[in-house]
Amino acid sequence: MNRSLFFIFLAFIFFAIDWYVWQAVRTVIRTSSLTTQRWVSGIYWGFSIVTLSAYILMQLLPPDLFSKAVRNFVLAGIAIPYFAKIFAVLILLVDDVRRLFQWIISQFVPSVAPAPADPSLPRIPRSEFLSTTALVAGGSLMGTFAFGILSGAHDYRIRRVRVAIKNLPREFEGIRLAQLSDIHSGSFFNKTAVKGGVEMLMKEKPDLAFFTGDLVNDRAYEVKDYINIFDKVKAPLGVYSVFGNHDYGDYAAFDSPEAKRQNLKDLATAHKQMGWNLLLDENRPIRVDGAEIGIIGIQNWGAGGFAKYGDLAKAYKGAEEYPTKILLSHDPSHWRAQVLPGYEDIDLALAGHTHGMQFGVELPGFKWSPVQYRYKEWAGLYTEGTQNLYVNRGFGYIGYPGRVGILPEITILELVRG
Numbered sequence: 001m002n003r004s005l006f007f008i009f010l011a012f013i014f015f016a017i018d019w020y021v022w023q024a025v026r027t028v029i030r031t032s033s034l035t036t037q038r039w040v041s042g043i044y045w046g047f048s049i050v051t052l053s054a055y056i057l058m059q060l061l062p063p064d065l066f067s068k069a070v071r072n073f074v075l076a077g078i079a080i081p082y083f084a085k086i087f088a089v090l091i092l093l094v095d096d097v098r099r100l101f102q103w104i105i106s107q108f109v110p111s112v113a114p115a116p117a118d119p120s121l122p123r124i125p126r127s128e129f130l131s132t133t134a135l136v137a138g139g140s141l142m143g144t145f146a147f148g149i150l151s152g153a154h155d156y157r158i159r160r161v162r163v164a165i166k167n168l169p170r171e172f173e174g175i176r177l178a179q180l181s182d183i184h185s186g187s188f189f190n191k192t193a194v195k196g197g198v199e200m201l202m203k204e205k206p207d208l209a210f211f212t213g214d215l216v217n218d219r220a221y222e223v224k225d226y227i228n229i230f231d232k233v234k235a236p237l238g239v240y241s242v243f244g245n246h247d248y249g250d251y252a253a254f255d256s257p258e259a260k261r262q263n264l265k266d267l268a269t270a271h272k273q274m275g276w277n278l279l280l281d282e283n284r285p286i287r288v289d290g291a292e293i294g295i296i297g298i299q300n301w302g303a304g305g306f307a308k309y310g311d312l313a314k315a316y317k318g319a320e321e322y323p324t325k326i327l328l329s330h331d332p333s334h335w336r337a338q339v340l341p342g343y344e345d346i347d348l349a350l351a352g353h354t355h356g357m358q359f360g361v362e363l364p365g366f367k368w369s370p371v372q373y374r375y376k377e378w379a380g381l382y383t384e385g386t387q388n389l390y391v392n393r394g395f396g397y398i399g400y401p402g403r404v405g406i407l408p409e410i411t412i413l414e415l416v417r418g
Helices: 003-029 034-060 068-108 126-152 191-203 220-230 257-273 312-316 333-342
Strands: 157-165 176-180 208-212 239-242 282-288 291-297 325-328 348-351 361-363 366-368 380-384 387-391 409-417
Touching: 003 034, 003 068, 003 126, 034 068, 068 126, 157 380, 157 387, 191 220, 191 409, 208 348, 220 257, 239 291, 239 325, 282 312, 291 312, 312 333, 333 348, 333 387
Parallel strands: 157 409, 176 208, 208 239, 291 325, 325 348, 348 387
Antiparallel strands: 176 409, 282 291, 361 366, 380 387
């Protein structure tokens, strides 16, 4: 199936979903006045036509006509209503399956008159009850995702975590590390809020700062307008960074391989302009009062279908003698795949990548997100033996321009001797 036929087919599916949900709307409003029915009909189909038209236009217009942030908003405006309608459809199918079985049984079993109902009790027909339930559930879901854009996208939270390190030099006892990850600057739509997030970080006065990848969605130019914001991230012992899977431009179409390579060079230049020390499969010492710990930075390495640019053996070489080693590696799957089985003296690994899927539930003692079915380590601190992994929930967002439940994070880790 070629691209045009696929989008025509998908447009037909969208219309079928609209029509199916409309049957539920019509069921719920059938006892309303004619004026109300007309208003509801006009609003429902007007909104559906606008959404469907936006989808069609997005396929016809050149992809570079709008910025990434604008495209994300338009796509979210299309996806959220239909996702909510699909959720409603699943509930409506319960009633339709019931009706189907009822009809099949009626063909073989003589009908039995129902017991008379108590006329004093109000009664909602089963189909109307399920229709109302489906519409309320779908509407609530749509409202939740809309609220996640308006409120959750830039609702930065500082998470303070103490990490016990077995061989931590006494000179580093209580050192405070700041971690940012997954900025995705091409998705931002509120520059003032982003600036506020950086100011929140700097009020913490960290001793050392790290960025664990995905500065952009695809293109180096996406960070251009934010360099003068993120260059405010400073720490007395330095700021160190690595690339994430999105930084390589693997998900964008470039005019040539050279253009793609130049894009990565431009992104490395952006790190330098912000005063960040970009580590490309290498390590650096951090010194305090004559004592040292080692920072190891690896290029993106992800299990499954993600790119494996990094070379941990190369990055580790020369770091053997550091009493404490901290690894910056964007994808948390790298920890279980290579670090735990082969580098038992890496005390702490810092990662990001998952975003907590930007959707989930976090309560004291409980957290859940669909991303946990893909990643065993997806948010927060994990410990096996004397080795630790911290997975940052991400500062930015991609695709869906918001967050529900899993809020953007600024991490402050305090190292203690353990």
